[in-house]
Amino acid sequence: MKKFVSLLIVLIMVLSLTAVSASADGLVVDTCILKEADDAMINNYSLLAVNPEAPFVNADGNAVTDVELNTVGAAALINWLLSEEGQELAANYGFEEYGEYLFYLKAGRPVSTAEIPMATEETKQIRLSTTTSVNDSGLLGFLLPVFEEKYGYEVEVYSAGTGKSIANAKMGNADLILVHSKKQEEAFIADGFSYVLEGMDAERLNWMYNYFVLCGPSADPAGVKDAADVKAAFKAIADGKFTFISRGDGSGTHTKELSLWPEEMGITAEAESFKDYTDWYISANTGMGACLVMAEEMGAYILTDKATFLTFVANDGVMG
Numbered sequence: 001m002k003k004f005v006s007l008l009i010v011l012i013m014v015l016s017l018t019a020v021s022a023s024a025d026g027l028v029v030d031t032c033i034l035k036e037a038d039d040a041m042i043n044n045y046s047l048l049a050v051n052p053e054a055p056f057v058n059a060d061g062n063a064v065t066d067v068e069l070n071t072v073g074a075a076a077l078i079n080w081l082l083s084e085e086g087q088e089l090a091a092n093y094g095f096e097e098y099g100e101y102l103f104y105l106k107a108g109r110p111v112s113t114a115e116i117p118m119a120t121e122e123t124k125q126i127r128l129s130t131t132t133s134v135n136d137s138g139l140l141g142f143l144l145p146v147f148e149e150k151y152g153y154e155v156e157v158y159s160a161g162t163g164k165s166i167a168n169a170k171m172g173n174a175d176l177i178l179v180h181s182k183k184q185e186e187a188f189i190a191d192g193f194s195y196v197l198e199g200m201d202a203e204r205l206n207w208m209y210n211y212f213v214l215c216g217p218s219a220d221p222a223g224v225k226d227a228a229d230v231k232a233a234f235k236a237i238a239d240g241k242f243t244f245i246s247r248g249d250g251s252g253t254h255t256k257e258l259s260l261w262p263e264e265m266g267i268t269a270e271a272e273s274f275k276d277y278t279d280w281y282i283s284a285n286t287g288m289g290a291c292l293v294m295a296e297e298m299g300a301y302i303l304t305d306k307a308t309f310l311t312f313v314a315n316d317g318v319m320g
Helices: 002-024 071-081 084-092 132-136 139-151 162-170 182-190 230-240 252-258 271-277 288-298 306-314
Strands: 032-035 042-049 125-131 154-160 176-179 205-216 244-246 281-283 301-305
Touching: 032 230, 042 071, 042 182, 071 084, 071 125, 071 139, 071 176, 084 139, 084 205, 125 132, 125 162, 132 139, 132 154, 132 288, 132 306, 139 154, 154 162, 162 176, 162 182, 162 252, 176 182, 182 252, 205 230, 205 288, 205 306, 244 288, 252 301, 271 281, 288 301, 288 306, 301 306
Parallel strands: 125 154, 125 176, 244 281, 244 301
Antiparallel strands: 032 205, 042 176, 042 205, 205 301
């Protein structure tokens, strides 16, 4: 009996030390999903090929005339992503590791059966401008090596918020974009920066989606989990002045967040609009992964795409 008690005490000590060590090493993520699957939280992703005849401008707004785009490579990558192989890989990404799907295919999505050419020395380098939400989720790291190995291309990824990713393409620094802000995508098209690929019906190829999720500390001091819907949850955060981390970077996530605050608060992308809320509303102006780390450290609320959040938790709160 004494031997059993001694062993039990040792086991408890080991478990306690392990828990303390895990906490000290930052391996325990307290931030959790508190509100999801609300109709206002659907997160659509689109592919757009950049028009080689677009009115490109530099960072100062001056016209740029020496832009050379890889339209063959852009079409190859888009057609592969929209092929049966590419879509099946995207749809199944993450399930084996996380036990749930990270991305879903849209009903009525465009599907490509186009023949994909092998890369040549002139077409092998493809520049993709995309969001940190896609990149931080690990999706591109999963998909692109398959495409590159099969067809011989090399994809250079520029990852930032949707606004910055689109601005990068407007300067002629991308052959295609993969983003998630319908309003900004439509403006990109209206300004002449995209065109309809052969075999497609529109410039904006809306093919997959996931959900934004409202996350926060497990203690949930604002009572977000019990709110009637996501807009009521945002109101509860504002009413209680609980710390909230905003992307603040013109990204698709930032755009969605701005639409969820009570209208009378007047929060927009302009710093002047939230000057009275800076004691609890933090505009980080950085990517999704970095913002999640901030939220975890500060015990704050945050809006994020679910794919990046699950990757964040699986990585024990560490984002590269």
